[in-house]
Amino acid sequence: MTVKELVEACDFRPVCLPSPDRTVKGAYTGDLLSWVMGRAFQDNAWITIMSNINVIAVASLSDVSCVILSENVSLENDIVETAKAKGINVISSPLPSFETALLLGGKV
Amino acid sequence: MSEPLVFHYDIDGEDFISAGQASIQIKKNLRRIGLSPEIIRRVSIAMYDGEINMVIHAKGGTADVMLYEDRIEIILADKGPGIENIEQAMQEGYSTASDTVRSLGFGAGMGLPNMKRYSDKMTIDTTVGVGTTVTLVINLI
Numbered sequence: 717m718t719v720k721e722l723v724e725a726c727d728f729r730p731v732c733l734p735s736p737d738r739t740v741k742g743a744y745t746g747d748l749l750s751w752v753m754g755r756a757f758q759d760n761a762w763i764t765i766m767s768n769i770n771v772i773a774v775a776s777l778s779d780v781s782c783v784i785l786s787e788n789v790s791l792e793n794d795i796v797e798t799a800k801a802k803g804i805n806v807i808s809s810p811l812p813s814f815e816t817a818l819l820l821g822g823k824v
Numbered sequence: 825m826s827e828p829l830v831f832h833y834d835i836d837g838e839d840f841i842s843a844g845q846a847s848i849q850i851k852k853n854l855r856r857i858g859l860s861p862e863i864i865r866r867v868s869i870a871m872y873d874g875e876i877n878m879v880i881h882a883k884g885g886t887a888d889v890m891l892y893e894d895r896i897e898i899i900l901a902d903k904g905p906g907i908e909n910i911e912q913a914m915q916e917g918y919s920t921a922s923d924t925v926r927s928l929g930f931g932a933g934m935g936l937p938n939m940k941r942y943s944d945k946m947t948i949d950t951t952v953g954v955g956t957t958v959t960l961v962i963n964l965i
Contacts (some may be wrong), residue, residue, distance in 0.1 A: 748931075823916075
């Protein structure tokens, strides 16, 4: 499933989708950046409540397919611009991380 | 053996906004050179954690990445406080980072363990009060 299809299937809100056709394979949930760096796999959807600029660096370096911000966490505009520039897909979910992960279950 | 290709980066201290720039740049360069995605991922992750460590603990430092035919060597050098107890620092979850650093999502105590996990060889040369040099080797063949 692509990131764009995931957004539609789960009724998430796209924050920015500079690479909408990337394939999502599995998911990882976590807020400690080094932990995520070491454990998330390439093409995972990464579910987090963290919203600082370093999230974009970690997403870029760990090659996740998208960042899903749970609980309607929002990003400041300049961070969204950085995400766009680095080709990082960012999605917003109104649900807590656990429920967001449940929604993804069986889909990715 | 031909001369290695060398990339040098200066890491700004206590600058969490631009932290990771050197790792992102090296990732781009290695991609351009055409290395495998798995090697690039290992180099980027190991280097990012080294970079963050220098930002958090050492007020910055330098990163030199040397690309040889058979391996990549990353030398991360700082003039920070040094590591008092390497064994403790190598334990997953052990961290001396401040609450401010933790609130940014760092200080999980995974820095050095990640660097070890994603490299084939890691050596730490540290002197308390003088600084730390971490050398990482990632084999290409």
